[in-house]
Amino acid sequence: xxxxxxxxxxxxxxxxxxxxxxxxxxxxxxxxxxxxxxxxxxxxxxxxxxxxxxxxxxxxxxxxxxxxxxxxxxxxxxxxxxxxxxxxx
Numbered sequence: 001x002x003x004x005x006x007x008x009x010x011x012x013x014x015x016x017x018x019x020x021x022x023x024x025x026x027x028x029x030x031x032x033x034x035x036x037x038x039x040x041x042x043x044x045x046x047x048x049x050x051x052x053x054x055x056x057x058x059x060x061x062x063x064x065x066x067x068x069x070x071x072x073x074x075x076x077x078x079x080x081x082x083x084x085x086x087x088x089x
Contacts, residue, residue, distance in 0.1 A: 007046075007087045012077050015046040015085045022047065026054035029064060034071040041074050041088045051082040 021040055024033055040047045049068065051061055065084040069076040077085040 007075065007077055011046050012085060012087070015048050015077075016080070018048055020048045020050035020083060023050045023052055024055050024064065024068075025052045026057075028055050029067055029071070034068065037068055037086070038072045041072055041086060045088050046077075046085060048083060048085050051084070053082065056082065 021044065022033075022037060027033070037047065037049070049065070051064060055064065061079060061082060061084075065076050065079055065086075068084075069086055072086065072088075074086040074088045077087050
């Protein structure tokens with residue numbers, strides 16, 4: 001059996017301290033947002049995403065972040081307020 005890819009706790013901790021790499025606005029999760037998130041995750045492995053309040057009105061934060069993780073093939077590491085960290089498996 002090969003090694004399983006687990007999120008690196010130190011990298012996640014650092015990701016929470018870093019500024020958000022991307023923001024989701026009132027347009028919500030569009031195809032363009034998911035495409036850009038895929039590009040950023042491929043480059044950085046961990047990304048911090050901020051959800052603007054205008055995007056929350058249409059859908060729940062958790063649902064938006066889970067949909068983004070599914071659309072990008074990544075894992076939702078955690079949600080704090082309107083911010084989440086995603087990790088590429």
